[in-house]
Each structure stands twice: as C-alpha cells, then as structure tokens.
Amino acid sequence: MAHYNKKFITCLMTTACNLRCKYCITSSMERKNIHIDTDFVRAAMQEYFEKTRNFKVRFYSVGEPTQNIEGIKKVREIACDLAGGEGVYFELLTNGCFDDEVAEWIGNHIHRVWVSYDGPRDVCDQIRVTPEDTPSTGRILKTVERLKDMTSVGIGLTVSLFNLRRQKEIIDEIHELGIDCVISKAVLNPVGKTVDDIYAVDIIDYAREFVEAWRHARELGVHYTNDLVFNFDGHSSFYCRACEPTPHLTPDGFVSSCDRAFSGDTPIQDLIYGKWDAQRKEIDYFPERMDNLRSRRVENMEECSDCEIRYQCCGHCLGTTFQWTGDIFQPIREYCPAIKFLYGEMKKDMRPGEFWPVEYTN
Ligand code: SF4
Ligand code: SF4
Ligand code: SF4
Numbered sequence: 570m571a572h573y574n575k576k577f578i579t580c581l582m583t584t585a586c587n588l589r590c591k592y593c594i595t596s597s598m599e600r601k602n603i604h605i606d607t608d609f610v611r612a613a614m615q616e617y618f619e620k621t622r623n624f625k626v627r628f629y630s631v632g633e634p635t636q637n638i639e640g641i642k643k644v645r646e647i648a649c650d651l652a653g654g655e656g657v658y659f660e661l662l663t664n665g666c667f668d669d670e671v672a673e674w675i676g677n678h679i680h681r682v683w684v685s686y687d688g689p690r691d692v693c694d695q696i697r698v699t700p701e702d703t704p705s706t707g708r709i710l711k712t713v714e715r716l717k718d719m720t721s722v723g724i725g726l727t728v729s730l731f732n733l734r735r736q737k738e739i740i741d742e743i744h745e746l747g748i749d750c751v752i753s754k755a756v757l758n759p760v761g762k763t764v765d766d767i768y769a770v771d772i773i774d775y776a777r778e779f780v781e782a783w784r785h786a787r788e789l790g791v792h793y794t795n796d797l798v799f800n801f802d803g804h805s806s807f808y809c810r811a812c813e814p815t816p817h818l819t820p821d822g823f824v825s826s827c828d829r830a831f832s833g834d835t836p837i838q839d840l841i842y843g844k845w846d847a848q849r850k851e852i853d854y855f856p857e858r859m860d861n862l863r864s865r866r867v868e869n870m871e872e873c874s875d876c877e878i879r880y881q882c883c884g885h886c887l888g889t890t891f892q893w894t895g896d897i898f899q900p901i902r903e904y905c906p907a908i909k910f911l912y913g914e915m916k917k918d919m920r921p922g923e924f925w926p927v928e929y930t931n
C-alpha cells in the first residue's frame with residue numbers, strides 16, 4: 570500500500586516534552602506547556618468520522634504526546650463513543666520515555682506504536698537527551714522491549730551526520746530487538762530556523778546510504794522506508810493525506826493538514842485550514858485554503874509535468890516543499906536527483922506493499 574492511502578485524524582496532544590533532542594525541529598522547549606482542548610477534538614472527530622467512516626486516530630505532538638497521557642485516554646474514550654461500536658484503530662508516535670504504568674496502558678490500548686530511536690546506541694546517547702543532558706537510550710530500548718510483546722511496534726529513525734553511514738548497522742540492531750519496520754527521515758532545517766550544520770545531511774548521500782541499508786533490511790525481513798520512497802509502489806497524483814486535507818488538530822486550536830504545520834503561528838500558513846472557536850464550540854474552516862490543498866496534485870506542478878516518476882514521487886511531501894520553496898506547487902529541485910536515483914535503484918524488484926505495509930494501518 571502506498572503512503573497516500575494512509576488516512577487518520579491526528580491529535581497533536583501537547584507542546585510539552587520531557588526530552589531535549591539536539592536537532593529538535595518543533596522547538597517544543599520554547600513553547601508553554603499547552604495541552605489540546607478535548608472539546609475541540611470531539612467536534613473535529615465527530616465531523617471526520619461522520620464524513621469518512623474512517624475510524625483511525627493518530628496521537629502525535631509538538632512535544633511528546635504521553636506528556637498528556639490523561640488527554641490521550643480521554644480522546645480514546647471520545648473516539649470509541651463517536652464510533653458507536655465500530656472498532657477504532659489507534660496509532661501513537663512517541664519518544665518512548667515514560668514510566669511502567671503508561672507503558673502498560675499503551676500496550677493494552679494502542680494498536681501501533683512508533684518509537685523514535687536514533688541508533689546506534691552511542692549516537693542516540695548523544696542526540697536524544699534529557700533536560701539534564703543525560704542519555705535516554707536505556708529508557709527508549711526498555712520501552713521497545715516491553716511494548717513489542719503487547720502491541721505492534723515500529724521505529725522512527727532520524728538520520729543525521731552522526732549516523733548517516735551507519736544505517737545498515739542500525740537495521741541489524743533493530744532486527745535484533747525483534748522489530749521489523751523502520752521509517753527514517755533525514756535531518757532538515759526546522760521551519761523558520763537554520764539547524765546547526767553538524768546534524769544536517771546531504772540528501773544524495775542519504776539516498777545512497779539508504780539504498781544499501783534497504784537491501785540489507787530486505788534480507789533480514791525488515792521493512793525499511795522513508796518519505797522519499799513512500800509512494801513508489803503506487804500510482805497517485807497526491808503525495809499524502811495533507812492534500813485531502815485530513816485534520817491534524819493542534820494544541821493551540823487550529824486545524825492543519827500536516828504534521829509540520831503544528832501551530833497557528835506556523836510560517837507555513839497555507840497548510841492551516843481551520844480554527845477552533847472555544848466560545849461557540851465550533852470550528853471555522855478556511856475554504857480557499859482547503860481548495861488550494863486539494864489542488865496540490867502532481868499534474869498542477871509545472872516542474873513535475875514531464876517527470877517520468879511523477880505518479881510515484883507525487884511532487885514529494887508538501888510540508889517539506891513549502892518549507893523550502895514557499896510554494897506547495899514548487900518541488901525542491903535539490904531533492905529530485907535523490908528521488909530519481911532511489912527509484913532507479915529500487916524499481917527493479919520492488920514488491921507491492923513494500924514501502925508502507927498495509928498491516929501497519931489496519
Ligand atoms: S522528543 Fe521530539 S519534541 Fe521532544 S525534544 Fe525530541 S524531537 Fe523535540
Ligand atoms: S509532513 Fe509530509 S507526509 Fe507528513 S503530513 Fe505533512 S505533507 Fe504529509
Ligand atoms: S522527482 Fe522532482 S520533478 Fe519528479 S515528480 Fe518528484 S519532485 Fe517532481
């Protein structure tokens with residue numbers, strides 16, 4: 570299943586975070602600890618469920634979602650109530666740093682958990698650190714060990730200059746942990762900021778190393794994927810759910826189409842398409858922005874019009890392209906050689922469902 574088929578309502582539960590990762594792009598530590606308003610979630614979820622009958626809920630955050638674990642429990646109750654007896658599928662993206670009680674609840678109530686782990690261990694120790702600047706790797710791996718016997722677990726891997734050339738080693742490590750799905754993403758400049766160059770990677774270097782690790786992962790039976798190849802095994806005009814748009818509810822009460830536009834004051838404003846009115850208990854939508862997002866199809870991207878892989882690349886992630894180019898219809902030219910290289914290397918023996926296994930969303 571190609572990634573554009575993955576449709577969830579996303580609840581960004583809080584801005585609070587209990588880590589201080591060196592490359593953090595959300596700047597969660599600079600924000601006040603704002604938890605999402607569950608009345609807002611109920612209103613948006615009711616509309617989404619009624620309109621789509623797609624009972625899938627994704628817990629994400631500007632910080633760490635489990636910093637608002639009571640909110641997660643409440644939203645789960647709301648979703649089950651609104652679904653009226655239909656089964657609801659829950660997904661959580663987390664840094665894996667929480668206590669045994671939280672782990673127990675997650676293992677028993679969440680269908681799929683993506684844990685961020687920037688292996689190998691010595692790299693993660695340097696990058697994913699606590700506010701006291703101590704490593705978090707031990708806690709992360711303990712969480713993975715515990716949850717893997719209770720629910721479905723995948724790893725979210727951020728690739729920086731520190732682990733760029735160690736992707737095969739990371740795959741081995743994760744395979745030994747008993748996990749069979751890894752999504753990686755290269756470190757990018759954060760929205761409105763410039764990340765320290767000691768973390769950012771060259772995209773073509775990342776692509777070359779990724780391919781080697783992907784081949785290695787296949788031999789081990791591990792799915793290794795990333796946001797450049799997500800749609801390679803499909804055929805679509807649209808890159809992802811952001812083009813529908815499907816709701817991502819921000820802690821400060823906005824409806825966004827995308828994880829990267831995580832607050833009302835985001836510089837990538839075109840991706841914000843609604844606002845919660847807490848007085849009236851209603852959501853006001855911005856129809857022009859919704860129309861604009863819906864028209865973000867690869868046929869409307871002039872520079873992609875004669876690209877031979879336009880229906881597999883789909884113009885790439887619009888949050889990232891907007892961040893780089895200031896225009897959702899403008900591709901990131903620096904990325905195109907890397908995407909084309911990856912397709913050329915991988916298409917020869919690609920298998921259906923390889924880049925976004927259907928069992929991870931159903
Ligand atoms: S866990 Fe996520 S939000 Fe928290 S500091 Fe790390 S990257 Fe930032
Ligand atoms: S970051 Fe990219 S893949 Fe994720 S929701 Fe936004 S546009 Fe889609
Ligand atoms: S590789 Fe570049 S030109 Fe081709 S579809 Fe993707 S973004 Fe457009």
